Ligand SMILES: NC(=O)C1=CN([C@@H]2O[C@H](COP(=O)(O)OP(=O)(O)OC[C@H]3O[C@@H](n4cnc5c(N)ncnc54)[C@H](OP(=O)(O)O)[C@@H]3O)[C@@H](O)[C@H]2O)C=CC1
């Protein structure tokens with residue numbers, strides 16, 4: 001399967017390293033990460049949720065949001081910018097609308113605190129919205145939406161982050177890398193899930209490229225003077241990323257600021273200010289979910305129709321659908337272990353306080 005997105009090309013060397021390290025069983029990686037989170041002040045519930053999420057990203061080859069992120073999680077916890085013991089509050093804003101205040105905690109525990117009631121609303125109404133504010137989203141979005149599709153539902157999720165993306169033709173960073181994810185059931189197959197930033201690439205992949213000494217694909221970003229650059233350090237040091245696809249990606253980044261921040265009460269990416277929290281790496285922003293019961297469409301054959309469409313797309317020449325690379329890697333790593341570079345493993349063990 002080809003991995004030709006700019007993000008993947010920039011992270012290719014890292015990914016190769018990740019394919020050739022020490023194999024670690026998924027459960028062992030979860031346990032190691034859990035010890036790190038607990039050691040750095042999270043509650044047991046938060047540690048369990050974040051460890052599962054981060055290990056799942058590493059397992060599926062979502063390198064920009066796998067164990068690469070752990071020092072950042074630790075930095076954010078140590079700085080006090082994020083509360084690892086936050087108790088989210090869930091409020092019903094209507095028969096199909098949940099408002100969740102993550103209370104300056106991580107997004108996933110807030111989402112999971114509301115998920116049960118949210119599913120009831122989707123089943124009762126055919127559609128429901130969950131608006132999370134004051135949350136720190138440090139990860140990929142697919143782990144949140146894929147399970148909905150496995151339960152027969154169509155799911156959309158939107159997150160804004162911190163200002164590091166210039167609007168098309170602009171000079172100042174206004175948007176975050178602002179990912180969105182979509183998941184749908186497919187008859188007889190794994191769900192089709194795409195999960196993509198509104199920027200040319202994820203900020204995490206720029207940082208990996210900087211660390212590994214790689215250049216970015218042309219058209220990824222600009223330097224501090226607004227000039228096009230392929231140097232990841234110039235993008236990180238006062239420069240910015242570009243939206244993917246020019247004004248079209250710019251409009252998606254805008255929409256995500258509106259859905260994930262304006263609508264939820266989360267901070268705009270531009271408003272994020274962690275200057276008083278040195279070491280913090282995750283913003284206190286927002287996240288929106290829209291989940292639909294496709295049976296309400298009345299066709300009685302929704303998942304079959306999606307499977308048919310995928311068949312036609314492949315027949316037309318697309319070699320694979322989004323998500324298929326992850327599923328293949330998941331099967332491989334659950335069988336053979338998740339390869340971790342020795343330096344990464346040593347770093348994780350040190351953070352866990354292992355001798
Ligand atoms: N929390 C946050 O604030 C942020 C999180 N992120 C996360 O970073 C991650 C990476 O984002 P991004 O760099 O944009 O992702 P990519 O460009 O790597 O991939 C985007 C999507 O395209 C699919 N895809 C890639 N190559 C192909 C192909 N050849 N044919 C068909 N589909 C393909 C991927 O599927 P597959 O996975 O199977 O390859 C994925 O669903 C995401 O998980 C995102 O949620 C990004 C920005 C901010």
Ligand SMILES: O=C(O)C1=NCCCC1
Pocket residue numbers: 064137138139161162177197201202203204205281282283
């Ligand atoms: O990779 C990114 O872009 C981000 N990931 C986690 C939160 C901030 C942005």
